[in-house]
Amino acid sequence: MVHPVFSNYRQYAPIALLRIVFRGTGIGVSAAWAGCASFLETWPGRRGRENGPEGEMTTTTRQLAEVADHVNELQKRILEVVFEPAARKRLRLFTAREAARWIGLSVPRLRDVCEQENLVPQEQRRMSSRGGLLLSAAQIGDIRRHMAKSSPRSMRYRPGRHTGETCQVIASMIFKGGTGKTTLAVHLAQYLALRGYRVLLVDLDPQASATTLFGLNPSQDVADDATFYGHVSGDRRFAELPIETYWPGLDLVPANLALALTDFEIAGRAKLQASLPIHDYLRRGLDEVRENYDVILLDCRPDLGMSTLNALVAASGIFVPVTMSQLDIASMGEFFRFSAFLLEQLHELGVEESHLDLDFVRLIVNRFDPGQAAQAQCHHWMLARMPDQVVRTTMLQTAALGHAGSQWQTLYEYEPDEGRRRAYNRALEALDALCLDLETILWGAWGRRSLPNRNRQPQESVADVTA
Ligand SMILES: Nc1ncnc2c1ncn2[C@@H]1O[C@H](COP(=O)(O)OP(=O)(O)OP(=O)(O)O)[C@@H](O)[C@H]1O
Numbered sequence: 364m365v366h367p368v369f370s371n372y373r374q375y376a377p378i379a380l381l382r383i384v385f386r387g388t389g390i391g392v393s394a395a396w397a398g399c400a401s402f403l404e405t406w407p408g409r410r411g412r413e414n415g416p417e418g419e420m421t422t423t424t425r426q427l428a429e430v431a432d433h434v435n436e437l438q439k440r441i442l443e444v445v446f447e448p449a450a451r452k453r454l455r456l457f458t459a460r461e462a463a464r465w466i467g468l469s470v471p472r473l474r475d476v477c478e479q480e481n482l483v484p485q486e487q488r489r490m491s492s493r494g495g496l497l498l499s500a501a502q503i504g505d506i507r508r509h510m511a512k513s514s515p516r517s518m519r520y521r522p523g524r525h526t527g528e529t530c531q532v533i534a535s536m537i538f539k540g541g542t543g544k545t546t547l548a549v550h551l552a553q554y555l556a557l558r559g560y561r562v563l564l565v566d567l568d569p570q571a572s573a574t575t576l577f578g579l580n581p582s583q584d585v586a587d588d589a590t591f592y593g594h595v596s597g598d599r600r601f602a603e604l605p606i607e608t609y610w611p612g613l614d615l616v617p618a619n620l621a622l623a624l625t626d627f628e629i630a631g632r633a634k635l636q637a638s639l640p641i642h643d644y645l646r647r648g649l650d651e652v653r654e655n656y657d658v659i660l661l662d663c664r665p666d667l668g669m670s671t672l673n674a675l676v677a678a679s680g681i682f683v684p685v686t687m688s689q690l691d692i693a694s695m696g697e698f699f700r701f702s703a704f705l706l707e708q709l710h711e712l713g714v715e716e717s718h719l720d721l722d723f724v725r726l727i728v729n730r731f732d733p734g735q736a737a738q739a740q741c742h743h744w745m746l747a748r749m750p751d752q753v754v755r756t757t758m759l760q761t762a763a764l765g766h767a768g769s770q771w772q773t774l775y776e777y778e779p780d781e782g783r784r785r786a787y788n789r790a791l792e793a794l795d796a797l798c799l800d801l802e803t804i805l806w807g808a809w810g811r812r813s814l815p816n817r818n819r820q821p822q823e824s825v826a827d828v829t830a
């Protein structure tokens with residue numbers, strides 16, 4: 364039976380969902396509505412805070428704004444220092460051993476192909492002969508494409524979707540904060556791009572952590588209408604949103620604080636007769652771009668508001684990163700209960716089942732420390748109880764992510780110093796094994812019987828250039 368909240372959802376769902384959003388904060392709905400209206404009016408992106416009369420600011424708002432400005436300056440400075448001289452992120456080079464693993468070749472074969480086919484300039488090969496061959500991600504892509512053309516088993520080197528296979532839209536979601544949604548979405552996006560898939564990462568979180576990891580300053584480099592909010596508010600077609608990143612094959616729909624208004628905007632628009640159903644902005648938006656990609660990853664915010672509802676409907680599969688703490692597990696149960704409730708309500712309202720179907724839902728254990736008896740026991744229990752839903756490979760708790768993060772980098776970008784190499788290699792190995800399992804799930808969703816081609820070799824980083 365349709366819950367009363369949903370029975371006339373065009374009219375009441377905004378209020379109902381706002382109620383859900385504001386219930387935890389103790390703010391009443393009418394206060395929330397009034398707040399939304401004035402908030403939308405005074406949004407800096409719309410009027411420009413610097414243009415607004417200073418006199419209108421209270422002492423508190425001025426203080427908060429000052430902190431925001433300081434943080435912004437700090438972030439600008441850090442980006443300048445970390446990524447000097449260009450103050451822009453660039454992708455490091457990869458060793459022959461790493462490149463061989465990404466493509467699925469042996470190292471000698473990779474060297475032969477580079478030399479015989481002249482895929483790498485002679486000058487680069489000569490310089491490399493002293494310290495080991497170093498290749499850019501673009502060159503790795505060139506070599507893979509060459510192999511795909513020339514090898515009779517070219518399917519091995521064309522992992523992207525084939526005729527008849529649809530673009531997979533994978534959401535990294537759970538309403539618990541800090542479980543690793545962004546870490547998973549960004550690393551998986553980079554892994555898949557290096558493996559040769561065409562990837563789009565959509566940052567749906569106003570915190571914009573994924574956007575920041577790609578070297579952008581959300582408040583400076585990203586216009587409000589360049590985010591998903593710009594599409595919801597009708598300013599931009601979704602097809603205008605993806606931007607190229609410094610990762611070949613990986614595009615990004617960036618985020619900034621404007622996304623915090625998405626739920627209010629959808630709620631407001633739900634009152635207009637001509638507006639889209641509240642759950643369908645993202646799915647229909649993705650229709651404009653899905654032909655360009657093999658995989659679209661959605662980095663969701665830690666809530667179950669309207670943008671997350673949109674992600675749930677747009678997704679063909681869901682990865683749910685969880686940690687092995689009792690509190691997180693309890694909130695995970697609630698997340699699934701509420702997701703099921705939302706989808707059921709939409710179904711009862713007549714939303715096509717094919718729009719609500721998911722090819723897969725998988726729990727991914729993150730920040731795992733097998734040395735902690737309570738965690739190990741919990742993991743064991745989860746695997747025994749839900750063998751089909753829990754991904755066997757775990758992502759270990761690792762300080763390497765923190766070290767990489769302090770330089771605005773992911774594990775795939777980071778170059779550790781000598782002292783941290785071993786810990787880094789262990790973390791990278793765990794991450795790689797996890798991503799390979801997730802890639803296998805992707806292949807399963809496409810109905811492929813074979814397994815992704817991956818030449819498993821021990822990890823080494825760019826500093827081990829002896830290959
Ligand atoms: N396996 C791990 N080991 C150590 N640190 C980790 C691990 N996974 C994530 N982290 C760290 O935990 C913090 C939170 O991770 P992340 O931002 O990915 O979580 P999130 O679920 O996206 O958070 P939010 O709910 O706020 O969006 C980050 O500092 C990240 O570097």
Ligand SMILES: [Mg+2]
Pocket residue numbers: 544545546568572662663664
């Ligand atoms: Mg996040």
